[in-house]
Amino acid sequence: MEHTTLTPVFVGLRLALHGLIGGITGVVLVRALLNPGPATGGIVVAAVVLLGVYLAGALVVRWDGDRRRHLGRVWLLALTASWSALFWCTPEAAYLVFPLYFLHLHLWSPRVGVAAVAFLALVTVVGAGVRFGWNVGAVVGPVIGALVAVLVGWGYRSLAREAAEREALMAELLATQTRLAATERQTGVLAERGRLAREIHDTVAQGLSSIQMLLHAAERADPEGPGVEHVRLARTTAAANLADTRRFIRELTPPALDDQGLAGALRRLAATQWSTPRVLVRVIAPTEHADWPMDVQTAVLRIAQGAVGNALRHADATAVVVELSGDATRLQMIVTDDGCGFDVEDQVRRQSVGATDSFGLTAIRDRVGQFGGRLRVVSSPGGGTTVAVDLPLSSPATAP
Incomplete structure (x- = not known):
């Protein structure tokens, strides 16, 4: 299960479900062993099979995607069948229908899940009445349990959906923060490059341009003077350095x-x-x-x-x-x-x-x-x- 801020809640619900199935099945086994009767053997076998099928669900969880969903539904049908066998042997297994409600709501679509819960409640009421005799508790208990399970199941789905939306929003906020930070860094780099370009243009480039003009004027004033070659070389060097400086300015300035x-x-x-x-x-x-x-x-x-x-x-x-x-x-x-x-x-x-x-x-x-x-x-x-x-x-x- 992917970790979210509500992961502890979901883990707690699953542990409660495990404890409920294991605890009720254990109570059924203990009572059957302490009060042996004609159905004790069937109760023990059905209870062991139910626990084995339930533990096999740990293997289903290891699969991913659609395969896990299909195998999970097959596993749930097998678990429901093993519960039916145990319920046929002892009325105390009727209490196991309550955790089964949650499993059906979780593994099926909402409509199918509600229909499955209604069917299980009907089976529990009719089965208890036919097999062990009719009474008010055997009718009201499964029905109220079904209603509570449906409400809790809807709450669970809403909680999971809200958790997914919050995680998506958090991921988007983090991505936005990263993009903004990158944009700010880029803007700062461009601004600093532009500032350096302006500074170089206003100082070094202007100075070299003035030096070049002064040397050119000195060369024209005394074209045959003894130092004219040095003046010409200095002017050429200044022109080359000015060209390099302007190239630096172009490279620093954003191309656009x-x-x-x-x-x-x-x-x-x-x-x-x-x-x-x-x-x-x-x-x-x-x-x-x-x-x-x-x-x-x-x-x-x-x-x-x-x-x-x-x-x-x-x-x-x-x-x-x-x-x-x-x-x-x-x-x-x-x-x-x-x-x-x-x-x-x-x-x-x-x-x-x-x-x-x-x-x-x-x-x-x-x-x-x-x-x-x-x-x-x-x-x-x-x-x-x-x-x-x-x-x-x-x-x-x-x-x-």
């Missing part, structure tokens, strides 16, 4: 954000990856490269990839518009599609209880939250979807 920054990256994605003969993706963004922080640009790029990806994969959209705007204090992005839309509240509720494997909106919401921004999702079935993101550029999360 180099050259034209966030707007250029979105346009490239729209032209090369997002747009298809069936779907047109347009990007509306400033033509000039905005000097937004690299970590914020990276986050918005990832949010755009998630929102557009959702529209392409789930919304069956034919047109998607990505609109980018902002200033020195804020960066806004709106992604609108003409797809099938969805019920936002229902989607949030299903994600909160782990009833869906979709992670798109959760990832977007968490990424926006990391930067202290605001996320607004507007959608309705058949009405398309709008995802609006507003990120501040002066929050602690985006500060260098």
Whole structure:
């Protein structure tokens, strides 16, 4: 049995069931041996057979899947038959029908299990009346026991289902935590690489460029001077080092954000990856490269990839518009599609209880939250979807 938070409860119920069958059968054996009679031999044989069949169930548990289920039902039928033989010999075996109720409820489907319990109760009442005489206790006892067993069995199934749902939710939460941690690490790495790229560009690269220009001016001022060869060599060396520095900057800058920054990256994605003969993706963004922080640009790029990806994969959209705007204090992005839309509240509720494997909106919401921004999702079935993101550029999360 797979370990869950309710495993001790299930183990306790099974131990109680084992103890009940073993205890009642033991009492029947002891009473038959202490009060010998014509049926003593049959009682002993039937009781031993019943215990042997019950212990054989330990072998069935070792099988897996459908084979265990089929063998378990065959085993239960054999156990019920051996109980019937013991019950025919002594009325005290009637008490064993109570644990049999639980076994039938557990191994059969709910409807078949209830029908089996009703049949066993009927057999117990009729058999006791015909074989040993009719009385109120022989009728009321099995019926009440059957009702109690059905109620407890339903409770057991509900408890097991709730335990499975909790384990699935816990696994999803752990997986989400792992993904968020990986995302945070990746965002931190990209932000640090962007910061280093800007620092190198503003210091080393600018200094080498100035040195190259000064040496070039010195070479032109005195082209025939005695040290012109050294000046030319120094200028060439500075040019080579500047080229290496710019290569380092390109390698440090996230590939999707180099050259034209966030707007250029979105346009490239729209032209090369997002747009298809069936779907047109347009990007509306400033033509000039905005000097937004690299970590914020990276986050918005990832949010755009998630929102557009959702529209392409789930919304069956034919047109998607990505609109980018902002200033020195804020960066806004709106992604609108003409797809099938969805019920936002229902989607949030299903994600909160782990009833869906979709992670798109959760990832977007968490990424926006990391930067202290605001996320607004507007959608309705058949009405398309709008995802609006507003990120501040002066929050602690985006500060260098």
